[in-house]
Amino acid sequence: MALKTGVQYEESLRKLNLKVYLLGELVSNPVDHPMIRPSMNSVKMTYSLAEDPQHEDLMTATSHLTGQKVNRFCHLHQSTEDLIKKVKMQRLLGQKTGSCFQRCVGMDAINAVDSTTFEMDEKLGTEYHKRFLAFLNMMQEQDLTVDGAMTDPKGDRGLAPSKQADPDMYVHVVEKKPDGIVVRGAKAHQTGAINSHWILVMPTISMQKDDADYAVCFAAPADAEGIFYIYGRQSCDTRKLEGGEIDVGNKQFGGHEALMVFEDVFIPWENVFMCGEHEFSGMLVERFAGYHRQSYGGCKVGVGDVLIGAAALAADYNGAAKASHIKDKLIEMVHLNETLYACGIACSSEGRRTPSGTYLINLLLANVCKQNVTRLPYEIARLAEDIAGGLMVTMASERDLKHPEVGKVIEKYFQGVASVPTEHRMRILRLIENMTLGTAAVGYRTESMHGAGSPQAQRIMISRQGNLEQKKNLAKELAGIR
Amino acid sequence: MALKTGVQYEESLRKLNLKVYLLGELVSNPVDHPMIRPSMNSVKMTYSLAEDPQHEDLMTATSHLTGQKVNRFCHLHQSTEDLIKKVKMQRLLGQKTGSCFQRCVGMDAINAVDSTTFEMDEKLGTEYHKRFLAFLNMMQEQDLTVDGAMTDPKGDRGLAPSKQADPDMYVHVVEKKPDGIVVRGAKAHQTGAINSHWILVMPTISMQKDDADYAVCFAAPADAEGIFYIYGRQSCDTRKLEGGEIDVGNKQFGGHEALMVFEDVFIPWENVFMCGEHEFSGMLVERFAGYHRQSYGGCKVGVGDVLIGAAALAADYNGAAKASHIKDKLIEMVHLNETLYACGIACSSEGRRTPSGTYLINLLLANVCKQNVTRLPYEIARLAEDIAGGLMVTMASERDLKHPEVGKVIEKYFQGVASVPTEHRMRILRLIENMTLGTAAVGYRTESMHGAGSPQAQRIMISRQGNLEQKKNLAKELAGIR
Amino acid sequence: MALKTGVQYEESLRKLNLKVYLLGELVSNPVDHPMIRPSMNSVKMTYSLAEDPQHEDLMTATSHLTGQKVNRFCHLHQSTEDLIKKVKMQRLLGQKTGSCFQRCVGMDAINAVDSTTFEMDEKLGTEYHKRFLAFLNMMQEQDLTVDGAMTDPKGDRGLAPSKQADPDMYVHVVEKKPDGIVVRGAKAHQTGAINSHWILVMPTISMQKDDADYAVCFAAPADAEGIFYIYGRQSCDTRKLEGGEIDVGNKQFGGHEALMVFEDVFIPWENVFMCGEHEFSGMLVERFAGYHRQSYGGCKVGVGDVLIGAAALAADYNGAAKASHIKDKLIEMVHLNETLYACGIACSSEGRRTPSGTYLINLLLANVCKQNVTRLPYEIARLAEDIAGGLMVTMASERDLKHPEVGKVIEKYFQGVASVPTEHRMRILRLIENMTLGTAAVGYRTESMHGAGSPQAQRIMISRQGNLEQKKNLAKELAGIR
């Protein structure tokens, strides 16, 4: 079997023995917990759509290891066409879930680890790539969701890993044994961690010699001994506990992040892909970040499509769709959203083959893509709030709507154009609220800002890749300076 | 007595007999309801600060009716200095509450109704102004909080009030009796309605002849027979029910909006200030909106001060305060915030006396002020999210922090610079979350957009006031076109 | 011969008998006129670079007609790879000239006319495509520069062509003869017209039935009987007449536009490619505009590279290169410039085959590309002016620098860092002035705005292509609206 169905994916999660804390309690069954479930549904969509022949071309690929059909999330990009299809798949999933579907981190991690271990082995004579391919083979074979885990808590941002007051602020090797290593620390902001079968841990910054113990990359089952999770709160998260279906905005789908803690976890050597080779930590970070910055040119665009559609519906329901300023704002939203898409496509189209055969995106354009993602979705959201109108944040609750007496008043006074049921108007406004202020805003706004690296991280990369010296020479030539 | 203490204000609210629905239930004691209470605290601050000699100059004024000291919220502006002090008072309250303190709508309403009724009486020989002054005298004497109620539900935005499928989509007179009128309809988005003693209802648009029944302005006790309220949901509203103090972000203060419904409410003539004089509805709307657009150049600036301070603290706690890009972002936030303040001050300084003696702001600059408020707070919020870092939306809950075991893990891994307790960092991030995504974001973002009129409403006013013909003449003169 | 050398191109121009008015005089020898010459040099660069093996891959292509190597400017795009190479070629030429190199309009015109005539013939049974291929064959064989002429003077923008006070405000057929047609009218803003061998005239808007006489597409030699040109003034144009080399900023290169007038010009049928088929005018306009909007994602990016390099040099020469705000502004300039490039690449990569075999760009993304071009170069220019410093616009002239006494004072006081000659600093500031205020600003700013259609034209296309209905369905699905 190389492709799980959605149902099989859900069942496979039930078999895991994850230790998850949420709102101060240990969760016995994460899959069915109403706050977690919508995020699981989003990941599940990455399996379900792959079953659909209509989406086969985007959702699946042919494994370069086995020649078998695999889910594209388990695939190493073999061409720029693969890179482009990745972005299109992400846009599709953003459209279908209106949320973060979480599985990208694993895909981006395997592509980065592949080429980095290959080049590290070439240079240092290590044999990490072989181990990695064995892991990849299992991942493809079992169609696993893998959490690519990079971001450490970091403590004081002004200090290196080994200089922190607490040595555990970055994941590090605390013991090397004949059969493996023992690691300690934590990974923060772990997207989709609770919905993953395995985790693939990478260092979070370019390490120096003193930080060699922190230059560690490995894979582990998500429920390995010593690993546990603390679920992150999101804006409006407990609306999912209220049992209704309107006020949540997007009843079926969502995303999540968690803190993942390693309390002296044992990792056998076969699952270790870097251990002390600090000089390759930078390459790994740069490539993972590069792939992930490309990703945002797909997924956030798909979510943006939903938000634009919702705003257009709100205008229809308000009876304002023909106003020229409304039409112009919708055009602007499309323009900004497609600008992000253009960046996602361009960094893919301009990708290049690395020595391992895996294709890497154009790093400059991928960073430009993400930098735009830290800005344009905020403006798209602002315009959506403009079109939606104030009712979005002053509207009565679903329970009021269902109330035998009050409900009639709400039906009457929250009516927009006469032909549209008040409930539809409420639903669409709650969806916009969800995406601009609520649980999905976490993904569409704050994670557009910080996911795959905060804005300044992209600026540093743009500075490095921008080739100012060549540009100076062009100017000198034309100015007649010799 | 012309000044209530904060305590007296709270007690006076308890004596009201308001009918309030919230989350599908009738609330027995709004003052102490944990979801409503913080908004009451914000209004209470307008009384408490007036008791403080340090703030007396801003918070109080001398009544032009009685010569007594009154709360500035009950005062008619007698000079441009008064207009400027209004803005400064609002900035102060924004700083103290980090929220919408709600009482401005009443202040802006009395100032607009005063000059409009005066000029209407002059032109039409009516006697509304005298009635209005009697109401104002009571308001000042009892230091009342008044809800200036303007916005109707509006139904289909493309249709006039009298052309709506349901005639009640705008408040209107359904019967005229010898002793008063009977009104029906609703007012939406009513800021602070549940914390008000009286309501002062105004028409929401410039009416034509066919809509004369909708051109109605009157005052009524907030608990008059036939009036009831449906409380509006806010992002993260139920965190206030959780009993903690960190996750709410701002435990003490908040704002609220509600739908206010009039089921055939009787208004005695002495409280009616317009009834059918549709040709003056536009003036009343324009002036109320003008004053309220000025207000945003004060209150939102004060809230912005808090958000800038919170972002600066987050940078300190992250150990990132010295990074040049962080410093630059804080400068940008200050710059944008002070730009709004400059607009608030300028439209006040350029105010002018109306025939009744009450001062009106400069309408062009007040609209420019509000138009900027529909944009700049969004950018300030974006920059705050940038500086805060992703932890703001992935952080574990207060309950986790209080958990005997998990709490230690959180203390350890959410630590920033070693000298700052993790709890402090969590508190400041939750405050930023509150202001950018949570309950206060409703006030800082969406209401910055739509409060006092949506962006397009300001653009129409800017178009009207911009005097393009004079500008064309300037250009012709210089271009030598005669 | 299928490739002219630069020298051959220049010689071929001399053989033309163009009638050109410039500053009120008939120009006897346009090629050597100091105001025109730099624009000729820019076009010449499209020939010279094609001679250079280093640039052969971008600058040339294999004709699908003859299999011969032709200049890419004469080529019909046979793949998305061709579309991408087009953009890269344009960026290269922008870098080499810092100017508009003018030859793109012809390339974009032949690609649009090819597919449109093919589809028109298929539908209407006409035989325009065959004629067009004959023309194309000659163009490739002789390596011609062709002016793709679209924009009519348009008169009153509110009126259709046939409703104008003067019927000649759009080019139209005034007579049909057995052997050809007679046309009258003018084409405005004709980029590179004086440097072209032939012109390829297209209608400028989608025509209705009443405007059938205006739906005309044809080719003519640039010096055909009845055609003449009036040269357009540019900011700082006469600096080129001063004889110096510093104050012009970019001594060697430039661009130009001209009004091209048709005084009853006879066109034999073999050169007519549309005559009355108004229903295909829209397609032709849309495709030409689409190709040309793509073009700007290449050429303006190349010019932007020069401007960024010049700003970076100015910072070096001022001794300010290490200031963090300077570094950040350069990063922002690169970011914005690469965003344009990403759009140029993306609309190419997402191109598609048309029935004639010629590839068309993705129209939505090409319009998004151009829309960004109407904004981002302005911000890049603003940042360049920021970095350059005020000296750029207050600096003494080249003649002062060359003055025996004053020159020493200028050397002394306009010195920046001690190691850089004052003249170098002056040269680089004049280059920035040239690109932000001078002759090249016409290309980098105003033509970024209006070339290939004014901003609103792109917004209309984005509106048409944005597929709002599909987006609404996505939102309905997630909001649970059925």
Added chain:
Amino acid sequence: MALKTGVQYEESLRKLNLKVYLLGELVSNPVDHPMIRPSMNSVKMTYSLAEDPQHEDLMTATSHLTGQKVNRFCHLHQSTEDLIKKVKMQRLLGQKTGSCFQRCVGMDAINAVDSTTFEMDEKLGTEYHKRFLAFLNMMQEQDLTVDGAMTDPKGDRGLAPSKQADPDMYVHVVEKKPDGIVVRGAKAHQTGAINSHWILVMPTISMQKDDADYAVCFAAPADAEGIFYIYGRQSCDTRKLEGGEIDVGNKQFGGHEALMVFEDVFIPWENVFMCGEHEFSGMLVERFAGYHRQSYGGCKVGVGDVLIGAAALAADYNGAAKASHIKDKLIEMVHLNETLYACGIACSSEGRRTPSGTYLINLLLANVCKQNVTRLPYEIARLAEDIAGGLMVTMASERDLKHPEVGKVIEKYFQGVASVPTEHRMRILRLIENMTLGTAAVGYRTESMHGAGSPQAQRIMISRQGNLEQKKNLAKELAGIR
């Protein structure tokens, strides 16, 4: 006499014996030189308007020294009302000239020197203030135009004045004599220098002890022995030499900047207002810059009014005035322009009395004002170029229009709406060109950027004045951090 007429001003300039180099030649009669004359006309307007009773209130003031009526440009601000009137006067002059009218630098200089010398004398026991008042008395009595000269050439921006390779990169004292001092150096970018009677020199940065010789402030006649000027080139400057009246855009008015060189100039002690008191150089710079940053909230707004009017006319003449996107762009232009005005008014209204009695603007808001001026005029200009259309930069010359044959063709094809003469359309487009690309663009764009200090200078001041610590305390209070 305390008020000169415009004619008297012009005559008084003729009596000066200025040494001015322009385009490599010594100018014998600057007043009548066609490149300089328009800038003289702009300054002359500050005299002519003061003669007009309609503008008396803004243009004149009552001297606090003599009680006589003086031109406001010679006045020390005695109240916030004076500060506001200053801004309004500047807007008026910007409207009347569409240019920089140059006289502000002197007004801003005297106000800064007044309060600084007063406070310096108080602290150090010096007697500069008395000397300064004598100078001021003469200035008011003779209604002089004074060039407030601050900016030095600065050489390497990374080095202090005394550390420069050439010690003359900042103006400094080279000799102290019993009767006065000898100074050497230059002042760059001197606005209106050639149109001034006297110059008032100030240091350009906060000096340290080592730079004490550079902490020098003094007044001198503009034609003092040893002073000479080198005129700065502007974009399109030589169009003023062509003799026409259309292509210059704004025939009558302009501005200029020059390099002012001091070759060992002797200054008697009575005209020395600071000499070595380096600890007061910072205050003087900060206050002059503050006043001058306020100024831009007036003058640039007036110029903006002209540009908006010109764009509106262009739309009328193009037949596009009713298009909703055109109307919206004009609204945006007004909005941005009035935002600048609001900042100018606000920093004035919030001014405060200094110990000398002279009123100082609010420094934070003045810096916010100028920071906005470095941005918003660029967007206003961009929108003007959008509305104007491409013809602005491709239009034939005035000589072509006057040509007996070609002129008819131009009349025909450059016609917009039929009711407007083509020449009018050409005039208005040339005016827009003048303001966005030509001589006036130097003032409206680049000097908006760098005049009164480059953008980063304002950011440093905003950082200092922004009071982050107070803001942090507000946030701590609300977050419950003690």
